[in-house]
Amino acid sequence: xxxxxxxxxxxxxxxxxxxVVIAFGAVVVTALGLWKWFVRATVPVVLNWPxxxxxxxxxxxxxxxxxxxxxxxxxELPVRGAQLRRVGHKFGMTVCGGTAFAVLxxxxxxxxxxxxxxxxxxxxxxxxxxxxxxACLATSTLLGWGAYRIExxxxxxxxxxxxxxxxxxxxxxxxxxxEAR
Numbered sequence: 001x002x003x004x005x006x007x008x009x010x011x012x013x014x015x016x017x018x019x020v021v022i023a024f025g026a027v028v029v030t031a032l033g034l035w036k037w038f039v040r041a042t043v044p045v046v047l048n049w050p051x052x053x054x055x056x057x058x059x060x061x062x063x064x065x066x067x068x069x070x071x072x073x074x075x076e077l078p079v080r081g082a083q084l085r086r087v088g089h090k091f092g093m094t095v096c097g098g099t100a101f102a103v104l105x106x107x108x109x110x111x112x113x114x115x116x117x118x119x120x121x122x123x124x125x126x127x128x129x130x131x132x133x134x135a136c137l138a139t140s141t142l143l144g145w146g147a148y149r150i151e152x153x154x155x156x157x158x159x160x161x162x163x164x165x166x167x168x169x170x171x172x173x174x175x176x177x178x179e180a181r
Contacts, residue, residue, distance in 0.1 A: 040126075047129070053127075060139075067100030
């Protein structure tokens, strides 16, 4: 049997859980609204810098590609040692990936939404946002593809050197397993 005290405790836990979910939802909605307001307020200034929207898009694409490249490199490194070193490694990976994600979200938030009519305040089209988005995506794609190709070429060269080393060892009779000797 469930006691009266236990039922009361469950009800309190349920109300607390509902309150936490509502508070978390309010924080998320507020953060998204503040982010959209920040982007819509700063994009006209950023797009009027020298070089215009194309230069901003290229710069955003470079930052995005370098952030993703840094996160990729850090994710491949083995982490050994002290707890502080592991925490620093994870922090670096988070900063690199977060920077790339934030730049992408900044550029995407500058473009008006699909269901956002241009007559509403805060929904008007800002000239240059489309070209900035295209330049950002093209630059990050090309840099990412280039980094991928370079990494593959290095890996193939390493594998070729290792195959050549093993071939030379076998030629001398030293590349055999212990059972074969």
